[in-house]
Amino acid sequence: MATVAIVHHALRQAATDLAAETARWLVGRGHEVRVPEEDAAGDRLSEHAWPSEKLTGGLDLAVSLGGDGTMLRTVDLVAGTGVPVLGVNVGRLGYLTAVEPAGLESALERYFAGDFSIDARMTLMVEVNGAGRSASWTALNEAVLEKTVSGHTVRLALALGGEGFITCAADALIVSTPTGSTAYNLSARGPIVSPHHRALVVTTVAPHMLFDRSLVLTAEEWVGVEVLDGPDAALVVDG
Incomplete structure (x- = not known):
């Protein structure tokens, strides 16, 4: 049974x-x-x-x-x-x-009958820390930090492996799994990654900077995003 x-x-x-x-x-x-x-x-x-x-x-x-x-x-x-x-x-x-x-x-x-195979998919662990509070979620698709005020951008600082990488102003920043690479990431012109790979894809949406390419990182890479001064940002965790 x-x-x-x-x-x-x-x-x-x-x-x-x-x-x-x-x-x-x-x-x-x-x-x-x-x-x-x-x-x-x-x-x-x-x-x-x-x-x-x-x-x-x-x-x-x-x-x-x-x-x-x-x-x-x-x-x-x-x-x-x-x-x-x-x-x-x-x-x-x-x-x-x-x-x-x-x-x-x-x-x-x-x-x-035991006649099946399992298609393993990578998930994303999302943690939020700040203002004395913390929370965590698991996502199959993606986590998105996006603007909350129409006509404005959100200012973000991106760190990789604990080291500062870039700061940018954009409509949103997406961190997706290979499964999620065909969701919001794709509509933002990010790359499609086979779900059989283990990787993270970081894509900005309508960035106000010359560097507007997606980053494809190892699955073990620590990605940190900090909201800088200006309008608040909303976090959307999909999956």
Whole structure:
């Protein structure tokens, strides 16, 4: 018997229907099903509700039913546990998903038979320190420091490995993983990096300086960004 979490886009009826069907299919074959309690409202999934903070204990597989946003949420739920995620595209954007709804049962049968491979993806550890406070997140795609005032830029100092590198004024600065290199980084004319590489990509958005090229760094490189005087900046962590 395996323990499987189903994380779905609860506001999308097709995803909710597929979640209920998949739960029935799994239970009928003797497997345990868990659904984050915030997604389990309604008669069809309520019996499988689990607190999110306890979801991954003893978990074998997580199934994501939705688009890329749901996939990123699922990855965040299981980050650091080693639990594999099977992404099913029940959304408008499915760049990160591997299976269409019609192929889900077949994919699950292959998983339980041991006929599968895992596509390991690098994640980004994001830490914020300042004003006596600290916080941290894990990102599959990217972290972005961006301006908050229209018509203004944000002034940033970039350090690599603890050494100052450049200061710049820009609309934003993106630090992305290879997976995230095809997201905001790509729209800012940054390079596409194969997800099989381990690297960091640093790209400025509309910089006010002559140096406007992306940096491709090793995965172990420490990247520090400091907001200098001027308008505040907002941090957006995607994934």
